[in-house]
Amino acid sequence: MDYLNSNAAPVREERLKTNIAFGGTAGELLECARSGCFGADGCLNQARRTFSQTIGCQFTLSLAVLYTMRKAVFVIHAPIGCGSQSVGSVGITQTLHKLRDERAEPLVWLSTNLDEADVITGGERKLRETVLFADAEFRPEAIIVCNTCVPSLIGDDLENIVNDLQTQVSATVVPVYCEGFKTKVMATAYDAIYHGVLKKYVRDPDRDKKLYESDLEKARREYLISRNVNILNVSSMSRADELEIQRLLTAIGLNVQFLPCYSEPEDFQYALESSLNVAICGTHDDYFVKHMQEKYGIPFIIDTIPIGRKNTARWLLKIAEHFELVDEARALIAYEDKLLDKALEPFRAELAEKTVFLGGGEVRVVGTAEIIQDLGMKIAGMKPHHFDEFIEPIFDVLEDIDGVPVDVATNQPFEQANLIRRIKPDLILSHTGGNNITAKYGVPILPIFGVSYNYMGYSGVYEVARRISRLLKNYQFNKRLSKNAPLPFKESWYEQDPFTYIAEI
Ligand code: SF4
Helix, strand or coil, X not given: CCCCCCCXXXXXHHHCCCECCEEEEHHHHHHHHHCCCCCCCCHHHHCEEXXXXXXCCHHHHHHHHHCCCCCEEEEEECCCCCCCCHHHHHHHHHHHHHHHCCCCCCXXXXXXXXXXXXXXXXXXXXXXXXXXXXXXXXXXXXXXXEECHHHHHHCCCHHHHXXXXXXXXXXXXXXXXXXXXXXXXXXXXXXXXXXXXXXXXXXXXXXCXXXXXXXXXXXXXXXXXXXXXXXXXCCCCCHHHHHHHHHHHHHCCCEEEEXXXXXXXXXXHHCCCCCEEEXXXXXXXXXXXXXXXXXXCCCEECCCCCECHHHHHHHHHHHHHHHXXXXXXXXXXXXXXXXXXXXXXXXXHHXXXXXXXXXXXXXXXXXXXXXXXXXXXXXXXXXXXXXXXXCHHHHHHCCCCCCCEEEECCCCHHHHHHHHHHHCCCEEEECHHHHHHHHHHCCCEEECCCCCCCCCHHHHHHHHHHHHHHHHHCCHHHHHHHHHCCCCCCHHHHXXXXXXXXXXX
């Protein structure tokens, strides 16, 4: 895979044959996937809706990841409405930076504020002025320019403008092509970001010392590199998740560096002084790790996500195999399992047989389902944002899953409302992005991720159990909300099949 000669990453509909519309059971979906329906003409790849109610824009998801990056100023080349959610990101971003260390850098984002006149005359002048202002005013190490629908549609030549600006500013100027109209697969955003990062951030570390180091120093550096592992974190991970992952990998003798979230440009140079890249989530990272192997020869692992004890054990063992540390990893897993069993004991009786609906990113939904089964609860339904090759292996650790209803949909709240009415789950674990509507079902909700809470590794299983237990004891907020703020859908919609608008090919 090498797309770096192109200005922009390809969309996932083409590169991964990603599916965003499916209604049926998990058994049917898996059978379909295993019989090759992801092909160019495959039914999963070509599926669509004849009616659609809100999907995601890859630009907004790009901002969620980009805003975690340090020592950068962000230029949104767009009308003022694009990126308006940035106002709400300022406090969150500073808090999350501070959780990692004391440097709570301000989040600086600028909009080129394109208007009707710019649509006719072009947005080049405003973009140049904004980048030059950003460089002179803030002196950042990087200026990340996000391209959106309008400049792309009117034909602004971002690549040439950025190349020219690079000769006039001291910051590294990174174009990110994340126009919302180009794709219905929101996760294309990850490729758009990594495309810019791979082209502009990743390069050999500036180590003058290398020229003068003694044989002993060289041997020491090479040994450290042989134990270094890059863990590709995701913006939905908390600091507690990172510390848990670090604890487990350090326990078997590895050095961990987290990328790309909360990193600064220089960190990507030192990412080359590593023996292995490991994805927390294949959906998030495959573009980066595959290019890192292709271009720099660093191998990678994409397997499961370390959520749930079986997934965590599988993920750890894959890494341990690479470093020939399997015995150490097995001993650690046995020890952690024993501790976890004891810790979960008080929750088992109260949680047994409760039914749970899960919605959110594909890998997280199926990964978190393992915790649900571990706690003796039953999976009543799933709604992953999309479906592609990265999700299938994660089903391996689930039991008795074939008959579970699955709605593959990015948002589409009308389908979810219909499905929930039929399933009547005791609990919902879902993506915070849709919980303004989900909260009105009258059912307790646990966000499927939260940047202040622990979900990953062994401590994550305990933390999810503890929070579910507390939630089930009191969800008056949701009960009252369902009585006083009803959902907008008509009764006639609930009488129809929830998948009515998913088109057959
Ligand atoms: S779809 Fe286009 S216009 Fe709308 S927010 Fe996304 S980038 Fe902006």
